[in-house]
Amino acid sequence: MNKEYLGVDVGGTLSKIVYRLEGEWRYKKVPTTRLEDVDQWIQGRFHNPVIHITGGKAGLFTQKSVFPVKKINEFEATCEGVRHLLEENGQYGEAGSRFMVTNVGTGTSIHVVEGDSYERIGGSGMGGGTLLGLSYLLTGEDNYDTILTLGKQGNGASLNVTVRDIYSHENPPISGDLTASNFGNVSNMKEQSFSQEDYIAAVVRMIGETITTMSVQAAERLKTDTVVYIGSTFSQHDTLRDIVQGYTELRGKKALFLDHGEYSGAIGAFLNKGLKKAVL
Incomplete structure (x- = not known):
């Protein structure tokens, strides 16, 4: 047989x-x-x-x-x-002989790969589990597909403090569009009401920016230009993928996403x- x-x-x-x-x-x-x-x-x-x-x-x-x-x-x-x-x-030519792998599942694990060898160099508790947990605490919604849909419809920018907000009367030393504090805009929270969609969108941005910052810093330290992002958290989540790609490129690195990477x-x-x- x-x-x-x-x-x-x-x-x-x-x-x-x-x-x-x-x-x-x-x-x-x-x-x-x-x-x-x-x-x-x-x-x-x-x-x-x-x-x-x-x-x-x-x-x-x-x-x-x-x-x-x-x-x-x-x-x-x-x-x-x-x-x-x-x-x-x-895509092997795009990745190069040495690249980072950031695996975003329930949490996040970061590796450096060179040829046939690899090394895990760090990780974070920030990941898909964070998206589910915080979305439930903020909105009461626990269905993953519904959370994805709501997050695409929201705009949580007003919940955050940007670098431009801090340097309001002078030119900032770094891009003013960068988030200085996720969920840090308490004055807006007191004055405005936000939808479920906005809350989830803000959670998605926090997760995306955090894992990207860790990945780019690791790539800088290990002198490589490419981060390959994989994991079920990216599946059918174009918003998270766009945030991660944009933030990676803003920091001067290349972001690769694999078909069926999860x-x-x-x-x-x-x-x-x-x-x-x-x-x-």
């Missing part, structure tokens, strides 16, 4: 599955709170699966799975998946230990 290969990235919020069918990648997402659905889906579709698994909840899936699984280091899998997608998408960990797990040569 022929073996069927899968890569599974079990994150804190979403579980991502990749497999090959007729020479093409196939992708699936399931909320990690419904982890049993992942195992049932695999049972219903595959007869002799070889499962390479990674991610923060990989241990939990391993306990529940009826199939044997092989655990792959999460950071190793992510960077391997990024390298493969860059090559597959024809599946980097699952793809890297799939390809691990020589499977790339055996299957692709």
